[in-house]
Amino acid sequence: MTQDIVSCPSNVHLIGCKWVYSIKLHSDGTVDRYKVRLVVLGNRQEYGLDYEEAFTPRKYVSSLFIRKTSTGSILLLVYVDDIFITGTDSSLITSLQQQLKDSFHMKYLDSSSVDTPLELNVKYRLEECDLLPDPTLFRQLVGSLNYLTITQPGIYFAVQYVSQFMQAPCYLHLVAVHHIIRYLLGTSTRGLFFRSDSPIHLKVFSDSDWAGCPVTRCSVTGWCIFLGESLIA
Structure with missing residues (x-):
């Protein structure tokens, strides 16, 4: 695609633009590809001067x-x-x-199994796609996963996250539940490794973001627990 530089007509009001750069990641967090696009600064337009009618994005x-x-x-x-x-x-x-x-x-x-209970850098919202015609399967799966958190605390946050959509789940929320199940497929052969020379000290680290949940606008807190040098939760 090529473009030509031309003179601006005297009766045309110029609107600025900028380049937007983003990184598309694989489900494991590695880089898939770099993306770039040129966007118009539409927030600087004035009604009656730059446009006469508006439209709603599809x-x-x-x-x-x-x-x-x-x-x-x-x-x-x-x-x-x-x-x-x-x-x-x-x-x-x-x-x-x-x-x-x-x-x-x-x-x-x-x-096949995946490495994380939820996809990285993906936030689900209410009413972001068509609702499931019958939410029974979604509710049954989430209910079963809630019981499983007793012996699988690693999925607690992911299960709590999808539980927010129990009242009106959509197709993408069901995909998120399926992702949790795929994660569980690979956990049966995993275990904890403790070095024989590691000190038996319990250390806990926590942090939180600012209004990170797109549904409740509440902050999301994360934590990790080490026993010696081994991550246990």
Whole structure:
């Protein structure tokens, strides 16, 4: 894309612009790619001088597709530029993934275990996508995860986070619950390592942000506990 520099007409009011830089991360926190875009400083426009009418940005909606066969069912959720596939028949899922791969340029994140209970740098909000037609599954999963926090305190914050959407969950909130389950898949073989020469001292560190929760606007507090040199919680 090329652009030409031209003289500004005398009857045109100039509006400034600026470059916006951002970093897109993988689910494990590593850098995926660097992004940049040029945006107009629309907040400096004046009604009647720079524009005559306003518009409301289009709300993104999600679409859910369901296919049922004699061997099982498969669900495909599309939200903006993300696709989430799940179901009870692995062969149907594999076949659909291959069809999508043949037709589009796509990146796959499989259903294997993940390293964190929630996606990094992602904040979920109320009414950010279409509501689930039947929230029963979401509520059952969150309820089961609440009991699991007794023996899995590492997921306590993530479960508390998705519990905020129990009244009116949407598709993206269900994806977040699925992410917690994927995290639990990889915890069965994990353990704590204690060095034999490490002193048995308990140390606790905590910190909080400023109005970090987009739902309640409350501050979010984080903490970690070390026994000697080993992180235990």
